[in-house]
Amino acid sequence: MSLDSVLQLQTLNKMMRGQFEIAPARSVMILGIAGGNGLEHLPAGKFQKVYGVDVNSAYLKEVRCRYPHLDGVLECLCLDLTKEAGVLPHANLLLADLLVEYIGCACFQQVVKKVSPRFVSCIIQLNTGREWVSASPYLHVFDRLNEVHHDMDEASLQEAVQAVGYRHVRTLRRPLPNGKQLVQQDFEKTP
Numbered sequence: 001m002s003l004d005s006v007l008q009l010q011t012l013n014k015m016m017r018g019q020f021e022i023a024p025a026r027s028v029m030i031l032g033i034a035g036g037n038g039l040e041h042l043p044a045g046k047f048q049k050v051y052g053v054d055v056n057s058a059y060l061k062e063v064r065c066r067y068p069h070l071d072g073v074l075e076c077l078c079l080d081l082t083k084e085a086g087v088l089p090h091a092n093l094l095l096a097d098l099l100v101e102y103i104g105c106a107c108f109q110q111v112v113k114k115v116s117p118r119f120v121s122c123i124i125q126l127n128t129g130r131e132w133v134s135a136s137p138y139l140h141v142f143d144r145l146n147e148v149h150h151d152m153d154e155a156s157l158q159e160a161v162q163a164v165g166y167r168h169v170r171t172l173r174r175p176l177p178n179g180k181q182l183v184q185q186d187f188e189k190t191p
């Protein structure tokens with residue numbers, strides 16, 4: 001695995017630890033959960049319900065195998081958010097890390113409206129001219145990202161989430177050594 005790829009995954013992992021602490025939520029939904037990166041940081045006993053959503057059933061199988069201690073708390077939902085957002089249950093905290101690039105802002109707005117969380121936290125990766133996905137034979141979660149991603153910029157994502165009834169709370173930036181940047185934006189539902 002290239003050093004760039006390791007650092008990309010490690011940075012995302014550390015940021016997820018912070019996302020789980022964002023608020024006193026009792027339920028969390030992780031969109032595009034892939035292989036379950038970061039779930040080891042779920043604070044013990046904090047969440048009564050953890051939803052993991054992904055279109056790829058093999059990833060969800062991997063998540064269940066990696067975290068058997070989450071049995072009864074973790075519910076994996078295999079669905080395509082671009083077609084089946086209408087079946088999503090409610091959760092109090094919604095995480096979308098490197099996911100909006102796949103589904104686009106308009107679809108993400110539908111997801112947010114359906115889940116109706118109090119808190120939303122998204123991480124996007126900003127391009128700075130170099131190729132978008134770090135090369136690695138192991139990082140299968142980034143497979144075909146170049147082919148499917150919607151061009152993403154933080155202002156558009158912020159506007160999209162604000163337009164469905166949320167206020168922007170903060171933005172965090174984590175530089176990656178290859179010139180890329182992971183940008184986390186947190187939102188809270190307006191009363």
Ligand SMILES: C[S@@+](CC[C@H](N)C(=O)[O-])C[C@H]1O[C@@H](n2cnc3c(N)ncnc32)[C@H](O)[C@@H]1O
Nearest residue numbers: 032034037054055056080081082097098102141
């Ligand atoms: C780059 S990965 C996300 C990385 C992950 N959040 C992490 O922390 O490692 C994107 C994930 O979104 C999933 N995905 C892509 N399009 C989707 C869709 N339309 N509906 C549901 N999941 C989707 C992919 O299968 C993949 O697991």
